[in-house]
Amino acid sequence: MKLKRTLATILADAKRQRLVEHNFASRDYIAPIKGYKKEVKILNDKEAKILANYLHTEPNPRWKIALLTVLFMGLRRGELAGLEWKDIDYENKTMTIARSVHYRIWTNNQRT
Numbered sequence: 776m777k778l779k780r781t782l783a784t785i786l787a788d789a790k791r792q793r794l795v796e797h798n799f800a801s802r803d804y805i806a807p808i809k810g811y812k813k814e815v816k817i818l819n820d821k822e823a824k825i826l827a828n829y830l831h832t833e834p835n836p837r838w839k840i841a842l843l844t845v846l847f848m849g850l851r852r853g854e855l856a857g858l859e860w861k862d863i864d865y866e867n868k869t870m871t872i873a874r875s876v877h878y879r880i881w882t883n884n885q886r887t
């Protein structure tokens with residue numbers, strides 16, 4: 776699905792630049808896949824408490840803080856990776872999610 780979206784974006788840009796006449800990867804030509812939903816697995820309250828207690832024993836402070844932030848704030852990995860110090864307002868005790876980082880590290884066995 777991500778490959779199709781990427782291809783459609785590239786061809787849309789090429790069409791805007793008049794490099795191609797039609798974007799055959801757009802929704803005008805390809806019907807969306809129906810009935811496909813990715814199952815999301817979430818922790819219940821009991822599991823979240825167990826994970827939080829376990830993380831308090833984590834010796835690496837970077838892992839500990841990162842995972843506790845994800846757990847308590849409900850962040851996605853990309854949102855956590857996009858955090859900067861300026862996003863934290865210590866006076867008002869708030870945090871702003873202003874950016875997200877998305878990348879993939881390829882291994883020899885993982886190519887999708």
